[in-house]
Amino acid sequence: MCAKRDPQATRTALLTAAAGEIYESGFQSASMDDILRSAGVTKGALYHHFANKRDLGYAVLDEVIAQGVYDAWVKPLRECVDPIDALHTILSNAAEMGHLELRRGCPLNNLAQEMAGVDEGFQERIAAVCSRWQAEIAGALERGQAGGYVRPDLDPVSISTFLVAAVQGSIGLAKSCQCPETFERSKSEFCRYLESLRPVPANVSVAN
Amino acid sequence: MCAKRDPQATRTALLTAAAGEIYESGFQSASMDDILRSAGVTKGALYHHFANKRDLGYAVLDEVIAQGVYDAWVKPLRECVDPIDALHTILSNAAEMGHLELRRGCPLNNLAQEMAGVDEGFQERIAAVCSRWQAEIAGALERGQAGGYVRPDLDPVSISTFLVAAVQGSIGLAKSCQCPETFERSKSEFCRYLESLRPVPANVSVAN
DNA sequence: ACAGGTACATACTAGTTGGTATGATGAGAG
């Protein structure tokens, strides 16, 4: 699978195998032996690179999952002009999860719901990823307000928090029900909510 | 803890102990021995009442968790007049989760995210609870539309799906961040969204 | 009183868990 003496490749193989096993079974139920088998390395190699299971989990969260969140949810927002358009696009991309992803849900949310209340190290890392995610959305919304793409009377921070919650919830509910229609229904109302964040035309007055 | 020969009390003790352990550690990581110790019964008693760990988990879901969802989220909707008012109230009640609940999140969502993709029996039961929950909200919204409390041009089913997702997501995000402020922010925007479901006054025209 | 089934209690097991102790092998420095 990898060259005989390539510590970085070994580490990467371990990380991806661990990420896969954790995604499949959860952290606590992920078996070190299964990870070893899946990565094709031995126990000595694993415990040379990681002190224990917890550290391996931290590394998966920091280096694999956080990166995935960043690529899928944060990066598209950084250079967008209209944040609401960007959010629509991001949401549609998320909707193209295959059945596998529908079954297993969001790697971050899985780990968060399992470990946030159990282990402080996980909790801090998860909170860091979530708060960065929220902050990026809030920033994009602020820029959108400045550019006239977002209603200026709304609080970007509250919106960003609700958006992250709604996204996690929508994916989680689709996983709970194991049906794509649930996600589609949630998404359609989600989109309607997103549209409500746009500024209203000048000739129309609106309450609240 | 309970009378010597009271099978129903023994079963209940097992169920509540199991629910507690599952809530604390997750299903797969919950130890049968810990449940036994917590319930104050022996292994023989447990395996007399439940065939195996999975069956015990099913019973916890069916009899403890589903009941909790029903009491907290479904029942208040059944006899309400204005469903949006009712949803506001329900949400505020949920906000009064103590720190313990904030740390451990929603029992249903915890189990759902852990087990829905792993075990079909859990998945079916979880889906049943969720779909009933959604159906009750959708029903309340329809009655609200008939009574003029809810905008008639919206789809109650999509709204109910999104609402369940947003609730689960909000609680889950608060658990991820372990801070009440996150839930409050999410809730404030949630409430704003709820208000947008009310019919608009007749003298104002609105796009979309 | 007695039979029989319900409702447990105790002791045990086979398998798995994360983790370790020790040894081997390779690559780079001097």
Next chain:
DNA sequence: CTCTCATCATACCAACTAGTATGTACCTGT
């Protein structure tokens, strides 16, 4: 060429896992 350290490989272990085998006490119908 050799010394040394990073990088592994193998064998092992104590603790824990869900589950079982077996025995017993109690309650109920007859």
